[in-house]
Amino acid sequence: MSYDKELAAAKKAASLAARLCQKVQKVLLQSDVQSKNNRSPVTVADYGSQALVSFLLQQEFPAGFSLIAEEDSKDLRKDGAQEIVERITKLVNDSLTSDGSYSVTLSTEDVLKAIDSGKSEGGSEGRHWVLDPIDGTKGFLRGDQYAVALALLDRGKVVLGVLACPNLPLTCISGADRHSPNNEVGCLFFAEVGGGTYMQPLDGSSTVKVQVSAVENPEEASFFESYEAAHSMHDLSSLIAQKLGVKAPPVRMDSQVKYGALSRGDGAIYIRLPRKGYREKIWDHAAGSIVVSGMDQFHSVCYFLSKAGGVVTDAAGNPLDFSRGRYLDLDTGIIVTNQKLMPSLFKAVRESLEEKALSL
Template sequence: MNLVSIIAKPEITITKNPYLVSSPLLFFSNKTKSETSIPRVLFSSMSYNKELAAAKKAVSLAARLCQKMQKAILQSDVQSKSDKSPVTVADYGSQALVSYALQRELPSEQFSLVAEEDSEDLLKDGGQETLERITKLVNDILASDGSYSDCTLSTEDIVKAIDCGKSEGGSRGRHWVLDPIDGTKGFLRGNQYAIALALLDEGTVVLGVLACPNLPLTSIAGGSQHSLPGEVGCLFFSVVGGGTYMQPLDSSSAVKVQVNATDNPEEASLFESYEAAHSMHDLSSSIVKKLGVKAPPVRIDSQAKYGALSRGDGVIYLRFPHKGYREKIWDHAAGCIVVSEAGGLVTDVAGNPLDFSKGRYLDLDTGIIVTNQKLMPSLLKAVRESIEEKASSL
């Protein structure tokens, strides 16, 4: 039986990147081995190699599209900045590109996609011009990459690709889960955003790819989110049982990353939403005060928080949406596996893992808590106490 084995190549490093120094690269090569000599953990990651390659390609193409559009937005004058259509074009374009690329890369698989956007607004009066812009943009990205040069997409193809994302997901079979631009507000401001793609298999997230085009390749601990050009753009990826890896968006040299495993809250720093409207910052600050965290919170947009936490830039991520907000699975699926495979934990307030098998929404009523395994018990205790105090003060 021809199986895949993993060979460590410690001599290959990218010296500019501190994560690479202690992290040998892993290469996959074909080798014949008896089935019993392969650890179970490798079997689980081996089963999704094809899907991982397809997901990385799809997300990298979408990241290129988003980078192009964000540059155009930031270079535009004040008047056209108030026009929100470039972000719309980028959102739809990213979803169309990921959907199309996955289907081209995995032609023999049944395709189901749970994604944020749908074409309803594009098909209304006045949507045609936007649809044409999206179609041109997607075709331009594919042409400059040289992929799928056998066909140019029509506006109908684009609508079809976007609307593949209407699946309800659930606990049966395989479903891709996509947020084409996570952190739209950050994208518009020129700050952090992510393209987040995950694969659900029988209700469990088994694979995640997270592109963070504006995230520095070096640590953002302490809040420094600025780097020299050429030193930003990270692609995180994980397969269940296989760990989490990070590579520069424009290169294929991946390194294994791990969460910061400190058990000392004084050394732990907190990530939270940039947008106060997305999470209750007063509650997070009461929790970290109770826990004894010293550093001020680092506020960044999108699932880039999960990526940064997976490589140890910070230790805690708290997310408490305001009452009535329903969390969607595409806002957490990729980030969740990226952190868990790097040794972290992602739970609800009760300490239960997130359940992605219930359809398009996560069945949560309170919030999402992310940290390493050692700090989780005391963090959960501080969360519960702070929630009780807040409730009794109302």
């Protein structure tokens, strides 16, 4: 089955949302940032991006529309939030106008409703869009990396993914090419089931097919991990890297930009080991995982025969299961690399986890 129409709509929505985020990042005000009840930050750009993507997808695919997205309008409906809601509404309307193909003006209530369309519970039946309107909000606030991450699930499997990465250089960010004079930024990665992964500049001016690194010797591999030490245990990943023989220091970066960079071979390994008790959400990995694998992990024929795609599993070697609702139920963490390196990465992960358990 082809998802070309869905992919085209997803690329357009994510690109417009990325432009909205870029505009906000340039002039971010303290009043634009709020704290959710889990104390994680959320900004007018997170809300604006979610409202915009939700509205655009719903226009294109009104029948049975279902969206699983990170944000909701609860805090925006509280007393005193009117000003911030107006600012978000203006951002969304300006984005729609700038695109030229929409002659609508959304009210503040339209925007709140569009944000709240993201409350779907997902599951293994039917189609569901999955959105992280800004993945890496902490990176966004620092002026670093972040992504707009959008995927489509069909019967519990990821069938397409789009990652808009406004601050990622168009050229390789590691190894010998690192100091390339071309410092243009803004990449859009996209993948459709079975169709490989492609990258464009955010303005869509050209397209290249990308492939994960073919490195087989871990000594030549570099690895990615979260910038935030609270999101992934850096001591454990450095133990894993040491066991593998990785020589290069870790590349620490926010968000699913790590999956995008990996999909074009900027590094060969991504290790994510959250602290005990943390539950991963599907919007933090749906788009990234298909961009790296270039296909659905559950299509086992592709999974075993492909040489080009990367492999994404949990720390027990299981493929990620997006069919269980808003959360991923997985063993310990997520590891990503190419087909050749996966057996040794997996072994190093198991040994390191066992050593850590013994030392507790």
